[in-house]
Amino acid sequence: MSSASDFYSYDPASGHPLAHDPIKSFIAPRPIGWMSTVAADGTRNLAPFSFFTMLAASPALLGFASNGRSDSLANAEATGEFTWNLVPRELAEVMNETSAVVPPAVDEFELAGVDSLPSEVVRPDRVAASPVSIECVVTQIVPLLDRDGASAGSWFVIGQAVRVHVARATVRDGVYDITAANPVMRAGGPSAYYGLAADTRFDLRRPGM
């Protein structure tokens, strides 16, 4: 790939030249934010978001983008809290069930048969079988804009970690072992591609570190 004619070049705002829109596959695989929230009336909610990432380490900030007004967004706005849960391979199918578009009154923990544990600092429960969960307090909800300054119809919810739960089984000689946690990664694709972070692990030290 060395000349311009070797590429499809296009403005994604105007469509794409492929059989399937690849935009969600380029920046991939992405970790999944399996977000637990509660509504103001205490109704529990659980939903996956792959527009999700770690933003800062100290203080630890993490965020997810809601494309459209999801119940998770509404709950984060109303209560200022969320709990992130890691999705290990064995929970991928259950996680997928919690992405069903259902009315706000539906508790997706119950819908998908997900066992929970109470959080310690915030109200949203955590997923009992997740090897890692992080309780967060919302710090910002950023309405995303297009280049004309118009609403992009998406909101980026950022929270600060206030309590971390990491399964002892994922810690080897004092080091957290991603291979033991085995998180599922989302990679777009026409048939909903997933991958495993642990499959592709290799080590590369930064210069001078």
Ligand SMILES: Cc1cc2nc3c(=O)[nH]c(=O)nc-3n(C[C@H](O)[C@H](O)[C@H](O)COP(=O)(O)O)c2cc1C
């Ligand atoms: C793996 C996966 C990743 C998803 N990522 C996102 C995302 O990043 N943003 C989004 O708005 N919806 C995403 N969805 C869809 C939401 O999970 C879905 O709309 C869900 O119904 C939202 O639930 P809620 O209204 O209870 O918050 C994803 C679904 C799956 C299965």
